[in-house]
Amino acid sequence: METHASYFDGRSSGSRQVVLRIEGSELRLHGTDAKECWPLKDVRLSMPLGSIRRAIYFPDGARCDVEDRHFALRIERIQGRGKFFRGIHSWENSLKLAFTALVLTIALVWGFIQFGIPELAERAAYAVPPVTETDLGQETLGILDKTFLKPSGLDAGRRSELKKLFDRVVLRLDAADRLYRLELRSSPRLGANAFALPGGIVILTDELVALAEHDEEIAAVLAHEVGHVRYRHSMRQVIQNSVVGLLVATLTGDVLSATSMAAALPTMLVDSKFSREMEREADDVAVEYLRREGETADRFASIIARLEKAHAGTAGQDSGGERSRIADYFSTHPATEERIERLRQGR
Amino acid sequence: MNPITVTCPHCGHTKDVDPRKIPADVKSALCRACERSFPFSHRMETDAFRAAVVGFQExxxxxxTGKAREYFGIWIVNTLLKIVTLGIYSPWAKVRKRQYFYGNTQLDGENFDYMANPLVLLKGLLIAAVLFICYTVGSNYSPMLGIILGILFFLLMPWVIVRSRLFNNRNSAHRNIRFNFRPAYGEAYAAYAWLPILTPFTGGLLFPYVYYRQRRFLMENNLFGTSRFTFKARGKDFYFIALKTLGLGLLLIGGLAASTTMLMTGLLKAPSMSPVIAGIATPLAIIIGYFLVMIYAYVRTVNLTWNSTLLGENHFVSSLRARDMSWILLSNLAAVILSFGLLVPWASIRLARYRLNKLIFVAHGDLDHFRAAQLPETSAVGEEIGDIFDIDVAF
Known part of the structure; x- marks a missing residue:
């Protein structure tokens, strides 16, 4: 088997036309003034790529550019090398296979964000030392106090009642793993609300206290928040969001600007709600508390129904109507009806 | 009448021609063998013509020759394998990408070649990744440590740039002659560390000069085999571009301010223009205006850099146009965003094609006389550090 090739000796930029011939296990080079012979196992081929002609590199630094694909393939076959990149090359060149690669890539990125990151975040969250978590929570509270929250307008008597209620919830749930602390605030912007920060800080708004018809309802909400702390949901959320940010940054190429996660933390906590799975976990803790108190899950179901109604009213949303399935899927908070249904069934 | 022998200066193909058949006003001839034209007049004697060829500029x-369809396959397989192997494949992906672009860039019928060993790159990548993790963890742990590490990296950067260029050039070849780079660390520290530190104290006035020094450093230390590159631009050329850019910027700001005022005061009647639309349109116009000014400055400096560069006696002509470049870059950006990144390969090919189509190598004599130099092996640490921290030294 033989072919024509351009020969570059690697010492000067001049080229000459040569004929390459495979003779047994040797590659013979017939040039205008050169006649060389190299064992096939000593020559190296460039990777097959697109429709670029293949280069044969000789041990003395010379190179031949070969137009003939089959010739290069023949050498590789005899050498028994290059299988992997031949496979890659045919993969890249087939529209169908490239499309498969595209679908696989999208599926993998989606799967990683959906399953891989939450799993990683959970492990990482449990590995965070309690001191760091407390510091982070304290810092976040400071920023929230400057932005969304105002001091509570409740009188001292009511405040101490609520603190006692919170202590009872923590005691009932045997939650001694964290330094739990209740912070009472008012927030016209956030309305009736309660949320948990990393390290065990639980924030309760005056608006929620006003909305509750019974203290056990407030206790159920607090138990729900204690559930978020118990399962490190805030920490997991923070880690998840920063990993997603890092992933996006690496894909778009801007790595250094994604390092500061502390600045984005407060808004992230308020804006992004806990994932559906996390909400269910926390709901179960609320039910666990109510059972131990001898109450039913109805207490919790009725306050979240009222919360939903209050928020739908302020946001101008359709509260009791049917939700479209798409909207339901994309909201991270499980639809309230679904949650209430689940609570009542679990009774 | 005796036929005369015409020799093609490009390929040496000869042909005997009857002088009576040559038109009187002929200025150039087309070679049948290589299909390239050369200056020719019928009064030229064969020997006189040969003499003319010696001082001939070509x-x-x-x-x-890259194709978007072909590169799409390479790009998507690279992306998938990088994800599946958790980044281990990225040196191979990088080499394939570079090889595709180099291999499809031709000069005088011969393509460029990128020969980096992915295993060497992998080693560099691992070191760079360790450094990056140190930096991230360090700066999250304590801001002070972050600042110290930042200063360290700043001091390390010129070294990284030199190593990165060394590695890259030594693994790039044309006609089997490798490029090389002179490791001028002193110059690198001047251009990338000391002068940038001084710039803020001059109110930014030093910036065009610093930029000039960086371009000069990158160009002048290139070698093709044993042939040196020279850079004949002056600092004042860069100041001239800076002034023109500034002027263009002021003109755009003025225009924007005028049109906004007219819209606000109702001088220019636009009934469909609600305040909301004006509120979106104005920042958008500012962003696009900023892009256009930056692209203008970029195109001018790229042209200046190439047009001031000599390789031995040969020189380059780059004739990029700001309006073509703006159109390509802005439409590329729109296409990439609207396709969720799927048109990235198409956009890269399109940009490379435009840039190379506007670049000409003006040769004095043939391209066969370049000589190779003896080269030691180079590690890829600098290359990969430069890559992961996004230090862009390409032009």
Whole structure:
């Protein structure tokens, strides 16, 4: 088997036309003034790529550019090398296979964000030392106090009642793993609300206290928040969001600007709600508390129904109507009806 | 009458021609063998013509033959394998990408070649990744440590740039002659550390000069085999571009301010223009205006850099146009965003084709006389550090 090739000796930029011939296990080079012979196992081929002609590199630094694909393939076959990149090359060149690669890539990125990151975040969250978590929570509270929250307008008597209620919830749930602390605030912007920060800080708004018809309802909400702390949901959320940010940054190429996660933390906590799975976990803790108190899950179901109604009213949303399935899927908070249904069934 | 022998200066193909058949006003001839034209007049005697060829300048265009469809396959397989192997494949992906672009760039019918060993790159990548993790963890742990590490990296950067260029050039070749780079660390520290530190104290006035020094450093230390590159631009050329850019910027700001005022005061009647639309349109116009000014400055400096560069006796002509470049870059950006990144390969090919189509190598004599130099092996640490921290030294 033989072919024509351009020969570059690697010492000067001049080229000459040569004929390459495979003779047994040797590659013979017939040039205008050169006649060389190299064992096939000593020559190296460039990777097959697109429709670029293949280069044969000789041990003395010379190179031949070969137009003939089959010739290069023949050498590789005899050498028994290059299988992997031949496979890659045919993969890249087939529209169908490239499309498969595209679908696989999208599926993998989606799967990683959906399953891989939450799993990683959970492990990482449990590995965070309690001191760091407390510091982070304290810092976040400071920023929230400057932005969304105002001091509570409740009188001292009511405040101490609520603190006692919170202590009872923590005691009932045997939650001694964290330094739990209740912070009472008012927030016209956030309305009736309660949320948990990393390290065990639980924030309760005056608006929620006003909305509750019974203290056990407030206790159920607090138990729900204690559930978020118990399962490190805030920490997991923070880690998840920063990993997603890092992933996006690496894909778009801007790595250094994604390092500061502390600045984005407060808004992230308020804006992004806990994932559906996390909400269910926390709901179960609320039910666990109510059972131990001898109450039913109805207490919790009725306050979240009222919360939903209050928020739908302020946001101008359709509260009791049917939700479209798409909207339901994309909201991270499980639809309230679904949650209430689940609570009542679990009774 | 005796036939005369005409020799093609490009390929040496000869042909005997009857002088009576040559038109009187002929200025150039086309070679049948290589299909390239050369200056020719019928009064030229064969020997006189040969003599003319010695001082002959030939314009050799760069030709880019990459295809978006082909590169899409390479790009998507690279992306998938990088994800599946958790990044281990990225040196191979990088080499394939570079090889595709180099291999499809031709000068005088011969393509460029990228020969980096992915295993060497992998080693560099691992070191760079360790450094990056140190930096991230360090700066999250304590801001002070972050600042110290930042200063360390700043001091390390010129070294990284030199190593990165060394590695890259030594693994790039044309006609089997490798490029090289002179490791001028002193110059690198001046251009990338000391002068940038001084710039803020001059109110930014030093910036065009610093930029000039960086371009000069990158160009002048290149070698093709044993042939040196020279850079004949002056600092004042860069100040001239800076002034023109500034002027263009002021003109755009003025225009924007005028049109906004007219819209606000109702001088220019736009009934469909609600305040909301004006509120979106104005910042958008500012962003696009900023892009256009930056692209203008970029195109001018790229042209200046190439047009001031000599390789031995040969020189380059780059004739990029700001309006073409703006159109390509802005439409590329729109296409990439609207396709969720799927048109990235198409956009890269399109940009490379435009840039290379506008680049010409003007050769004095043939391209066969370049000589190779003896080269030691180079590690890829600098290359990969430069890559992961996004230090862009390309032009």
């Amino acid at each position: 314009e050799i265009p760069f030709v880019f």
